[in-house]
Amino acid sequence: MxxxxxxxxxxxxxxxxxxxxxxxxxxxxxxxxxxxxxxxxxxxxxxxxxxxxxxxxxxxxxxxxxxxYDQSTEIGPDLWRDRLDRAIARRRISGPMNPEGAERLVFSESDLISGLIVDRYADCLGVQFTAGGLLKWKDEILEHLKTTLGARGIVVRVDEKTAKHEGIDPLEASHGSDDLTGTVEYVQNGLRLTVDLSGGQKTGGYLDQRINQEIAAGYMRGRRVLDMCCYQGGFGLPAAAKGAASVLGVDTSASALAAAAQTAQQNSIENVTFEQGDCFDWLKDAVENGQQFDAVILDPPRFAGSRHQVDSAMRAYRRINASAIDLLPPGGILVTCSCSGRVSRSDFLNMLMDVGRRRRRDLVMLENRGPAPDHPVAISCPESDYLKCVIAEVQ
The missing domain is CATH 2.30.130.10 (PUA domain)
Structure with missing residues (x-):
């Protein structure tokens, strides 16, 4: 050919x-x-x-x-079906599927299908195309996913930012079901959650932090916790459910806070409150007002979307982590995260070392974590190693 x-x-x-x-x-x-x-x-x-x-x-x-990377490889429907099957099988290496749970089934470059994300929420799928070229085979990909997984329905999205970069039209459509306009229920970290496959972020929610959220909750028992950039309560709600004395969640998004409050009510969690605010301004005011917490969780949005934004991202990370440390007494717990793929793990740890030096505080790292196993890393694509989650004791 x-x-x-x-x-x-x-x-x-x-x-x-x-x-x-x-x-x-x-x-x-x-x-x-x-x-x-x-x-x-x-x-x-x-x-x-x-x-x-x-x-x-x-x-x-x-x-x-x-x-x-071999001249015998033919790109087309058969290749996509094979790589989808391999990606799904890869998830079962770490354990059986929880039919009520959620997981990432296809992670773009890490599963050798650059430009495709597939998340499963119980019996429904959220699919995001980030490569315009793959849309040529959209129907074949979606049909294979539905047939292989027995999905009740699929919501397919191309967000506006991706559409602009790829020179294509935004897309949002259902495949195989007409009743996915509302929310889908699933179970995660012992909580019953809902996801809006159409209106939520990305494919509807974020799944990469779920194991980190469960692990972090174990450090929060009996502590007064600040969950900064809490979004829909991914860190704060498990912490509150598993023994934190209190949790205060702060985020800029009113809709995310409303969803978090609704989840708290659905799961009978009463030791959590929420406030709307900008992370930089809120932390600055809290420090100036002499507030203290026993633990601070920082899970900000991506600060560096390109290599040109890395310097400004590092300044932002230094600023919020310095403020977080100022809110902690000796023995306090800091859970700090970065989802900026352009910021390396070593750069992130060096930033924390610099913050500790400037604040004259010792940070003892208890855990140095990445994403859940269903978000694997392609060694040939370092950008897929994007998520950093450090749990440290501050002295």
Missing amino acids: IRPVLRLKPGRQFPFLSRHPWVHAHALADEGRNLNCGDVVDLIDHDGNWVARGVINPQSRLRVRLYG
Whole structure:
């Protein structure tokens, strides 16, 4: 079969020889603007040697996503079905499926399907396409997921930010069910939760922190806890349910706080309250007013969406962590997180060391955690190692 061929600029082949899946437009000698979104292309180095096979989107700066590093790999429905099956089987390595629970079944680059996220909430699926080129096979992918998993229904989304970057239209649609306009119930960390597959973040919620949330709750027993950037109470509600003296959750989103309060009521959790506020301003005021907590949880949104934002992100992390330490007495517990893939784990730990130095406080790290096992890391794509969760005692 004759395919379009894209040539790399001199010396740009090495990441792809190491099986990194992202080819940005600036790495290409021919940017392929005359091709159609979803076309299968072969990538060659500047000397004409075959490197990899992928799918192009001429409207995206991430011009080609690579899916094959052997010339025998054919990109199409059979490949997607095979990789979906392998991704689902990979989740069962760590244990059996909880039919009432939630899990990530497909994690984009980490499952060798760059541009596809699939989350399961009980018997329903939330699917997010982040690669415009994959939409060419959307129906085949969704049908295989529904048939293989016996899903009651699927909500498919392409959010506005992704659509802008990929040069495609936003998308939100149901597949196989007309009754997924409301919420779906599932169980996580002993709590009965609901998720809005259409109106929530990403595929409806966040699943990567759920084991960290359970582990952190064990450190909160008997403590007065501040859960900053609490969103819908992922950290704070398990802590309150498992013995915290009190939990105060703070977030900028009124709708997220309302959802958290509703979850607390549904699970008969009474030792939690919520306030709306900006994390920087709220923490600054709390320090100035002399407030104290026995534990502070920091789970802010992504501060660095690109490499150009890393410096400002590090300043933001220093600021909120310094304020958190100021709110803790000796022996207090700090749970601090970063979901910025551009911020490395070593950079995050160095930031904490710097904060401790500036505040003249010792931080003793008790746990240095990542995401749940259903969010695996592709060694060839370091960006997939994005989540950091440090639990430390502050002296």
